[in-house]
Amino acid sequence: MKVKLEEADLQEPEVIIRGQLTSVQVQNIVGLLNSSQSSQKMFFFKNEREYLFDLKEVSYFEAHDNRTAAYIGSDTYEVKSRLYELETSLYTKGFVRISKGVIVNANYISSVEAEFSGNYIAYMKDEKTRLTISRKYMRDFRKYILEVL
Amino acid sequence: MAKKIVEHIIVGLGIGFVCTTACLWLFGAYNGDGMAVMRQFSAWLGASFLYGAVSVIYDSDIPFPLSLIIHFTACLLITYAASAVSGLFNFIKWGEWFIYVLPSFVIIYLIIGTVTTLAAKGTSKKINDKIQNG
Numbered sequence: 001m002k003v004k005l006e007e008a009d010l011q012e013p014e015v016i017i018r019g020q021l022t023s024v025q026v027q028n029i030v031g032l033l034n035s036s037q038s039s040q041k042m043f044f045f046k047n048e049r050e051y052l053f054d055l056k057e058v059s060y061f062e063a064h065d066n067r068t069a070a071y072i073g074s075d076t077y078e079v080k081s082r083l084y085e086l087e088t089s090l091y092t093k094g095f096v097r098i099s100k101g102v103i104v105n106a107n108y109i110s111s112v113e114a115e116f117s118g119n120y121i122a123y124m125k126d127e128k129t130r131l132t133i134s135r136k137y138m139r140d141f142r143k144y145i146l147e148v149l
Numbered sequence: 150m151a152k153k154i155v156e157h158i159i160v161g162l163g164i165g166f167v168c169t170t171a172c173l174w175l176f177g178a179y180n181g182d183g184m185a186v187m188r189q190f191s192a193w194l195g196a197s198f199l200y201g202a203v204s205v206i207y208d209s210d211i212p213f214p215l216s217l218i219i220h221f222t223a224c225l226l227i228t229y230a231a232s233a234v235s236g237l238f239n240f241i242k243w244g245e246w247f248i249y250v251l252p253s254f255v256i257i258y259l260i261i262g263t264v265t266t267l268a269a270k271g272t273s274k275k276i277n278d279k280i281q282n283g
Contacts, residue, residue, distance in 0.1 A: 093166075116266065136210065
């Protein structure tokens, strides 16, 4: 994808996209542009208190025992949405499913490594967390990193 | 799911046919009239189709060691059945199958496993390059 920036005397910035307008990449760019105008924040819950965080701060979501947890820094918060709902709504915001119970913020991944089992390990930028990318979701994850992100 | 099965079958047909055709040439196991050749061809075509179909197990949630055992066993049974259907037992005794065909099968299985592992390493390198360089 070519990115071309031009100085112009306009009242507000103008974005023109040329190419296959139906492609996933273009749709994601449009989604990102639209979402940048709306809130990127989300409510999280812990000890009966409500917290508002930017989605960029979430490293990953994990579903366990019918609950969805969000990992922000070293803390864990509860989220009211189901994992499949988050998977759809956060796809254009850098989040992708890597296993049955985990959606990861791709921007928090520092590297991946193949395992003999066919699964992959995602090493997170905190240098402590290791998440399993299940072979079932690997193809979609690969596509997301190489074509969408 | 159906799409994945079709993808695996296509991959299975590709790998299986290349391997089995190479083995047929290498070992010179068969000769005969046109119908016999067609029978052999069809048997290994069917086997390749099934090799691909059973590979879907690697996309399931079944733990890897169990998937590997099931896949290996299934492929072994398919190979045995294909050997029977193709008429190989007209040339060798069933017990000789374990001497002539089984070792070849194991070697081919290991080679494909190695190639798959190397391909996985290539994939992780591509992803890491994209993550690090944007």
